Amino acid sequence: MKKVVTAAAVLSAVGTAVCLCLYKGSGSGTMFAAAITFGTTAYHLLMRLCVGFAFDKWMKNRADPAKRWYQIRAWERRLYERIHVKRWKGAMPTYDSTLFDHTKKRWEEIAQASCQAELVHETIILLSFVPMFFARWFGALPTFAVTSVFAALFDLTFVVIQRYNRPRTMRLIERRVPAYRGDGRSRGAEHTHRR
DSSP: OHHHHHHHHHHHHHHHHHHHHHHHHHOOHHHHHHHHHHHHHHHHHHHHHHHHHHHHHHHTTOOOTTSGGGOOOHHHHHHHHHTTHHHHGGGSOOSOGGGGOTTTSOHHHHHHHHHHHHHHHHHHHHHTTGGGGGHHHHOOHHHHHHHHHHHHHHHHHHHHHHHHHHHHHHHHHHHHOTTBOSSSSBHHHHHHHHO
16 A cells, blocks of 8 residues: 555656646646645645654554543544444545554554554644635635545544554453553553663
8 A cells, every 4th residue: 555655646746847837838727626636636646755764763563552632532432333334444444554454563553553544643633724815826715625624534543443452452451461551562551670
């Protein structure tokens, strides 16, 4: 999936440049519309790559699942059941499936990666609305608004998946490490470590 997203981002950027050159040479409204479409697509893809890269460098998949932000509320559980997350979550693409592969990673590492992935997608949701400001110079506000909303909804599905999956992951961890704190060590291990 990484290669697909990267290739799509590069192709969109190239498409933007080509269409802008053709627009400048011909003044064609079609080329202008194509440049905006390619440019918006390039923004969304490149922004996703940059956000993911920044969080990898900053957090290194070492989030603390015990923090309040990552806790699932009762109303969320009811919502996830109502929208049948269990049925469709498997059909969604995974950017880096190795992070969630329990045959290669410990459940503690998977929980931490899940928290980071949630933050990545939440940040992307917010940044998905940036292109709407481009309408000030290019017009076509409805087009920018629609693409921003759909992009945000797309990433919201991944937030939902992470939050839906995490309680099960935490239960698996707690069966093995009853006093699990979230940073990969039990409270007992922390106490021993301090001695």
